[in-house]
Amino acid sequence: MMELVCPAGTPAALRAAVEAGAHAIYCGFADETNARNFPGLNFSREELAEGVAHAHARGAKVLVAINTFPRAGDQALWHSAVADAEAAGADAVILADIGLLAHAAEKHPNLRLHLSVQAAAANPDAINLYAESFGVRRVVLPRVLTVDEIAAINREIDVETEVFVFGGLCVMAEGRCALSSYATGKSPNMNGVCSPASHVAYAEVNGAQEARLGDFLIHRTPKGAVAPYPTLCKGCFTSPDAKGEVQTGHIFEDPASLDATRLIPALQKAGVTALKIEGRQRSRAYVAQVVRAFRAAVEAADRGQPMPEGLLAKLTEGQAATTGAYAKTWR
Template identity: 85%
Template sequence: MMELVCPAGTPAALRAAVQAGAHAVYCGFADETNARNFPGLNFSREEMAAGVAHAHANGAKVLVAINTFPRAGSEDLWHRAVADAESAGADAVILADLGLLAHAAEHHPRLRRHLSVQAAAANPDAINFYAEAFGVRRVVLPRVLTVEEIAAINRDIDVETEVFVFGGLCVMAEGRCSLSSYATGRSPNMNGVCSPASHVAYAEEGDELAARLGGFTIHRTPKGAPAPYPTLCKGAFVSGDQTGHVFEDPVSLDATRLIPALAKAGVSALKIEGRQRSRAYVAEVVRSFRAAVEAQAAGRPLPEATLAKLTEGQAATTGAYAKIWR
């Protein structure tokens, strides 16, 4: 059976994911060492140790995301995070930075190392380099590959692959986004924040409500209409004589129906995005995917999809897995 790797943005979400059937949960410390560094999210050191103990007591693993890129001169913060993850009993750390991978391999050789999607390793040469140089045991593949491309990669590597199957999408190459840092000075890759709330402002202008990020107007909606959060790559932009979602529509990834194909392609683990989501959201998505992976492993038909109401804009896509736009 493929491993189901589930998000835990808080201790409550971790418990909900474990109870709902997660084989593993991924989470991070409450600082800039992880790429979901938002107020009210993440774990203190004590909470991490308690979360690992709870997961292990219920047969689940904990993977700690330390997946931002260290600031020059401040490497100690990231080094401490790796050490503290091991002390807490984590089953693996999810890393992206070359220097941090080297540090972990040298100073924490018994701690299993996974390569974060932030590293954007998308071909056998890159993946084999990380495996040979740093002992990486699993790579989280970027969301730019078809199922056929994933199968081809798996034939030429000797490490596990993990792929996203549900949750938010980004049009940028993983780990390479500069939009948020351009608009706000803070980026997901360095600071762990994308389109941070501290830089969001709404203003009534005539009959419209303008949603801005870092001074840039991202959306205009009629008064009384739902106002979306101003995420840069999902904004409505004017292009020629048309106004629309030039980069990406508000839509979520849902690859439930591709689970058999992903298993055949040699994928080891399925990842659900959503560390910013509520524990109720996490529990429902995890239950649905646990039923799906069990059905696939047993050779039964997949259960009926039930997650449409939880997708962004109540719309879903298989993203690049089918890549009909190539």
């Protein structure tokens, strides 16, 4: 059966995910060493050790994401995060930075290394480079690949692959995007945040709701309509072509989230080891519901049965869902 890797932003979410059938939980420390560095989220050292014990007692694994890029002159914070994750009994750490991978491979030879999606290893050469140089055992694939490309990659590598199947969708190669810091000064790579809430401002202007990120208007929605969060790459903009004809719309991506449920059998056939659910910032109830649905789906796929329909309709309600780059037409 494919392994189901589920998010936990809090110890309560970790317990909920384990109870709902997660095979593995991923989480991070409450600091800038992880790419979901949001206020009120993530784990202290003690909470991680307790979470690992709880998960292990019930047959689930815990993976610790230390997937931002260590700040020059300040690498010790990231180094200690790796050491503390190993001490807490983590089953693997999920890293993106070359320097940190080299450090972990040298100082923590028994710690299993996963390559974060933030490293954006998008072809067999990149994956084999990380495997040979640092002993990486699993790679989380960036969301720029089709199912066929994933199958082709798996034929050329000896490490496991993990892919995102549900939740937020990056449209840019992950870990290679500075849109957020261009608009707000805070970036995923350096600060573990994208389009941070601290830089969002809402206002009512001429009967419409405007959502800004920093100085830039990202959405304008009619009063009373559901206003999506102003994530930069899901914003509505205008663009004139060379002849001056102006297009208005979601130039990069609609405010859609990823749902690749129906592709699970194809991903299994493509040789994917693990399916990942995005959303460490989500509530315990959300996590439990999604994990339960996906556990049923991977069990069905394992038996060769069709994917259960409409399991997650409620969770994507009011928001479009897409299979993203897994279908070639998306590009």
